Amino acid sequence: MSEPTRILLDESRIPRNWYNILPDLPAPPPPPLHPATLEPVAPDDLAALFPMELIAQEMSEDRFVPVPESVLDVYRLWRPTPLIRARRLEKSLGTPARIYYKYEGGSPSGSHKxxxxxxxxxxxxxxxxxxxxxxxxxxxxxxxxxxxxxxxxxxxxxxxxxxxxxxxxxxxxxxxxxxxxxxxxxxxxxxxxxxxxxxxxxxxxxxxxxxxxxxxxxxxxxxxxxxxGSVLNHVLLHQTVIGEEALEQLALLGETPDVVVGCTGGGSNFAGLAFPFLRERLAGRMDPVLRAVEPAACPSFTRGTYAYDFGDTAGFTPLMKMHTLGHRFVPDPIHAGGLRYHGMSPLLSHIHELGMIEAEAVSQSACFEAGVRFARTEGILPAPEPSHALAVTIAEAQRCAESGEEKVIVTALCGHGHFDLPAYERHLAGRLEDFALPQERIDSALADLPGV
Amino acid sequence: MSEPTRILLDESRIPRNWYNILPDLPAPPPPPLHPATLEPVAPDDLAALFPMELIAQEMSEDRFVPVPESVLDVYRLWRPTPLIRARRLEKSLGTPARIYYKYEGGSPSGSHKxxxxxxxxxxxxxxxxxxxxxxxxxxxxxxxxxxxxxxxxxxxxxxxxxxxxxxxxxxxxxxxxxxxxxxxxxxxxxxxxxxxxxxxxxxxxxxxxxxxxxxxxxxxxxxxxxxxGSVLNHVLLHQTVIGEEALEQLALLGETPDVVVGCTGGGSNFAGLAFPFLRERLAGRMDPVLRAVEPAACPSFTRGTYAYDFGDTAGFTPLMKMHTLGHRFVPDPIHAGGLRYHGMSPLLSHIHELGMIEAEAVSQSACFEAGVRFARTEGILPAPEPSHALAVTIAEAQRCAESGEEKVIVTALCGHGHFDLPAYERHLAGRLEDFALPQERIDSALADLPGV
The missing domain is CATH 3.40.50.1100 (Rossmann fold)
Incomplete structure (x- = not known):
């Protein structure tokens, strides 16, 4: 028992600041636009919907935003979350890679949300x-x-x-x-x-x-x-507690990651894990690949376009420059409901456009296969969303098994799958569909872009 | 943040031994009997059903039984489990009592099992x-x-x-x-x-x-x-990791409990928490009340009798001396399925008979009320089984609110209620029954006792 399996931090190590990546970027992201005037949205435009402090965070240029004492007090119910070495998964893969997962499923509602x-x-x-x-x-x-x-x-x-x-x-x-x-x-x-x-x-x-x-x-x-619950800057900001803790946990082990993998729907889970690692990379302290994984049935990064679009289907929201399949695009009914979003966080889209992160799409059946393998080895039943990241993590570890590379892979296990068991049941019965997504469907949805 | 909310132990603190209470009791429990010969069951009688090592543990007189390295290695996936101070629950009750719960719901399958x-x-x-x-x-x-x-x-x-x-x-x-x-x-x-x-x-x-x-x-x-999964001595033995960890966690805080509360069906969860505390009490190092909580619909301790009975309905098992409602007793369909057992662990029954533990029965609606209050304050949704213990914990804390006593209460939250949400839904809709249990039904089932 020399090297621990679960790397725990006591609650004095809950991050005291959220990390805002904006000031560390070489260029700012394009601003959201008011759909009527096509002018950048002003704080007052948002005041009917959000409190002023969140509007300020949405537009903040401060690198670090302090976590209020009262929020820390609620975070203590489940944070810091464990970083877990997936030894049994590694063994089942026969891989020399070292796989770590940051588990957010122990929160009260069972995810990073x-x-x-x-x-x-x-x-x-x-x-x-x-x-x-x-x-x-x-x-x-x-x-x-x-x-x-x-x-x-x-x-x-x-x-x-x-x-x-x-x-x-x-x-x-x-x-x-x-x-x-x-x-x-x-x-x-x-x-x-x-x-x-x-x-x-x-x-x-x-x-x-x-x-x-x-x-x-x-x-x-x-x-x-x-x-x-996702997409906006202040949401991504709050999620950076995931990556800050993971950095500290890896440092305790003397590990630096080669690959950081997370699933993306609106982008908050991936950004929450990846942004602190990106900061460290920009500062030259490590050099991990950052890989976003999206469903093949809703591939905004890998098959969408980078353009101004609405955040909602009806076209009520400000226009946001993002990777999008078009706001009229309706994804097929995959079980990873949290990833069925036509667009992508504008901030994360901008960072992808800057070439700082990679993206990859995986099929539903590959995800459920990864989820079953993970449950049988590590015990935890993953939600369908993080199973996307697990599928890519496992593929990377299998490549290491062939090449002999001892890569360090860190992934975000952002929620448990206790409420998704009917989908697992269908998968085990061989009744889970993989949806084809013909290019015409994407082209047709993109034809409805507002054209700003 | 001076006093922690979650008391964590690193995995080097997983107990290396299970605690066997038998040698510390003033008298041994009556032995199980072969139903045909009415002679005490011999190891060979059990060899068709259990491996020899478990049969040896079932009858062991050793105070401590080492946990094999390979078992420790799997325990590491979720053990040690946290001991959590229920500050928000305390606050909502306005109680000076300090409530701690040992949470086993983070295990792979979501309970202490x-x-x-x-x-x-x-x-x-x-x-x-x-x-x-x-x-x-x-x-x-x-x-x-x-x-x-x-x-x-x-x-x-x-x-x-x-x-x-x-x-x-x-x-x-x-x-x-x-x-x-x-x-x-x-x-x-x-x-x-x-x-x-x-x-x-x-x-x-x-x-x-x-x-x-x-x-x-x-x-x-x-x-x-x-x-x-319960009832037998070796099962109770394995569950003592719960109480051993809790003792260490309380010692870190300098706390000694006044009341230890757990729910009982077959008895393994309660015994797992309580036996190490009972050892400490027998040694004069603390003096907690140990309180077992059972459903009013299945009250083997509080309304059953202490007699030899079968462990199963059909009468195939050895005869065990235990608190029982009669092996033909069929409890009403309460949602705490894990507590719907006509009998009780023979070892725990013996200890109750020796006057070392108390027992109390609570109604289904009181349990679900406690479960909802707990979820809204502490975040974790409890399973219906440990909600029995929570109902009694809350009642004790409310008495402290009246008396001003600063009691330390420790309870076992032995599983999450993610798979029990339909029952919560019925509770919230006011459609959950409390079952009356007329004395005649118990008398009638007890009339079928084998009469050994």
């Missing part, structure tokens, strides 16, 4: 907000925000895509246990929901519709704001 | 066994054994009560992800299953039937043995 849900609830509460609204697909973000709101006495109202509301009841129930109100979207409680239900009473919903409802509800009440 | 599943799989593998069989109700034990078998290359065959197999598919899927074969019980693959299906093709099964099938399958093949 509370890292940003908690500060978002905190800043809203501090500015007198009484209620937060949001949308959720399968419910990872919704359950994280419901938990965070319970910590600060905020009401929480969540629009959950009806298809998931009906078919994935477990996370819906978890949100309610935490005290949130959960609406199936489209709902009869908003104007936009009513309008859709009038046209199509059986509508099964979409993330775009749910966003419209949550934004409408936030705009309609003075004491209410809206919260978003 | 792998603590014994891993050594059971190890000893079987070492003695050349190729396959283990077992029964499972809701699946906590089955998923733990499936995981453990995957670590040692053993096949694992599980009979799962059909009602749960159909209604609780998530843990069934988890067992399959770990590589186990899962049969709905009664099944057509055993003689006893076929016999029941012939009489009643729609039979929804019972734990008693599932035990019969698993035992039959183990007896029918030379390379196959049977594994049990």
């Amino acid at each position: 509370p890292n940003t849900a908690v500060p978002q609830a905190y800043y809203n509460a501090r500015e007198g907000v009484r209620r937060l609204t949001t949308e959720t697909g399968a419910g990872q973000w919704g359950s994280a925000l419901a938990f965070a709101c319970a910590q600060y006495g905020l009401a929480c109202e969540i629009w959950m895509v009806r298809a998931s509301y009906d078919q994935k009841p477990y996370r819906r129930s978890l949100m309610k246990v935490y005290g949130a109100t959960v609406h199936a979207s489209p709902s009869a409680v908003t104007t936009s929901g009513c309008r859709i239900l009038t046209d199509d009473p059986g509508c099964s919903g979409s993330l775009g519709i749910a966003i419209s409802e949550a934004v409408e509800a936030a705009g309609a009440a003075d004491d209410t704001r809206y919260a978003l | 792998p603590n014994t599943a891993v050594p059971q799989a190890y000893y079987n593998a070492r003695e050349g066994v190729r396959r283990l069989t077992t029964e499972t109700g809701a699946g906590q034990w089955g998923s733990a054994l499936a995981f453990a078998c995957a670590q040692y290359g053993l096949a694992c065959e599980i009979w799962m009560v059909r009602a749960s197999y159909d209604q609780k598919p998530y843990r069934r899927s988890l067992m399959k992800v770990y590589g186990a074969t899962v049969h709905a019980s009664p099944s057509a693959v055993t003689t006893s299953g076929c016999r029941i299906l012939t009489d009643d093709p729609g039979c929804s099964g019972s734990l008693g039937i599932a035990i019969s099938e698993a035992v039959e399958a183990a007896g029918a093949a030379d390379d196959t043995r049977y594994a049990l």
Whole structure:
């Protein structure tokens, strides 16, 4: 037992600052634009939706943003998270590579999402907000925000895509246990929901519709704001606790990574792990490859274009320059619901455009195969989202088995798969589809870009 | 952040020995009896079902039994588990009590069960066994054994009560992800299953039937043995890692407990936490009250009798002297499936009879109320089983709020409730039953005792 399997830090080592990568970039990312004026969005444009402190963080040029004491106090419930050496996985692969995974599934709601849900609830509460609204697909973000709101006495109202509301009841129930109100979207409680239900009473919903409802509800009440679980700069900022802790844990072992791998949907999990490593690389202290992994069914980095586009399907949000498949693109129903987003974080897109990170797409079946192999060796059942990163991690380790290279691979295991077992069951029964994505479908969606 | 919230130990602190309480008791427990001869069971009587090392542990008089290196190596995946100060729960109760919970839900299968599943799989593998069989109700034990078998290359065959197999598919899927074969019980693959299906093709099964099938399958093949997840001495022995770690964690804080609380079904979770504290009490080093909490719907300690009875419904097992409601007693369908057992560990029953532990029964609704309060304050969603202990912990802390006593309460949070969300949903909707248990039902079941 000389070298530890789980590298733990005591809670005095929770990062006291979030890391803002903006000042370390050679060029700033293109600004978000107001869709009417095509002028850069000003802080006041966002004040109906977000508290001022989050708007300030969204635009901050400070390298480090202090984590408030009250947020640290909630982080203590599960942070620092363990960095775990995947010895049994390595052994099953016969690889000389050393694989480490940063496990975020031990958080209250079971993913990395509370890292940003908690500060978002905190800043809203501090500015007198009484209620937060949001949308959720399968419910990872919704359950994280419901938990965070319970910590600060905020009401929480969540629009959950009806298809998931009906078919994935477990996370819906978890949100309610935490005290949130959960609406199936489209709902009869908003104007936009009513309008859709009038046209199509059986509508099964979409993330775009749910966003419209949550934004409408936030705009309609003075004491209410809206919260978003990925994509935006302040969300990525909050997630950097993952990478800061991982850096410290690797340093305790005397390890420097050769490859850092994470899955990307909106980008917050990958950025949370990768940005602190990128800072160290820019400073010349290490030289890891940073690899983003996305689903082959929703390949914004690898098959999308880098252009101004809307963040939502309906076209209500500011225009953001990002890797996108077009805001009208509807991904096939893969089980990694958290990665089914047509766009990508503008900040991460910019960094990709600067050539600082790589991207790769993998198929659904490869991910579930990786997930099963991981569960049987390491015990933890991974969610379908981080299974994307595991598939690439395993492929890298297998290449090392052939070449003999002793690479150090670090990956983000951003959530457990306890609520995804029906998908595993289908995979084991050989009934899980791999979706083909013909180029015409992408071309057709990209034809709808706003053309800014 | 002076006093920590989560008390972590690094993996060099995983206990190197399991604690066997037998030599510290003033009198030995009555022996199990062979049902035919009524003579004490001999090791050879058990050899068709268990490997010799586990039979030796079952009867061992050694105070400490070393944990094999290979078992330590698997324990490292999640042990030591955290001891967590429930500050937010305390605050919501306005209590001066200090509440600590030992959290076992971070294990691969989400409960304390792998603590014994891993050594059971190890000893079987070492003695050349190729396959283990077992029964499972809701699946906590089955998923733990499936995981453990995957670590040692053993096949694992599980009979799962059909009602749960159909209604609780998530843990069934988890067992399959770990590589186990899962049969709905009664099944057509055993003689006893076929016999029941012939009489009643729609039979929804019972734990008693599932035990019969698993035992039959183990007896029918030379390379196959049977594994049990609670009740027996060697199972309780393996679970003492919980209490040993908790003792060390409390010592780091300079705390000594006034009350130790755990839920009891077969008794392994409670004994695992309580036995090391009982040893310390017997040695005069502390004086905690040890309180076992059972469901009001299955009150073997508080309303059963202390007598020789069968461990299973069909009457195949040795006769064990224990607190029992009678082996024909069928508890109402409370959601804490892990506590629906007519009997109680013979060792724990003996210790209760010696007056060394207290017992208390609580209603299902009180447990779910405690579970919701805990989730909203501490973040972790508790399984219905440990919610029994939480209900009593909260009541104790509320009494402290009235009396001003600063008691130190330690409880076992032996698993998460991720697979129990439909029950929480029913609780929140006010649709969860509290079952009355008329004395006549107990009297009638006790009339069937073997009368030894």
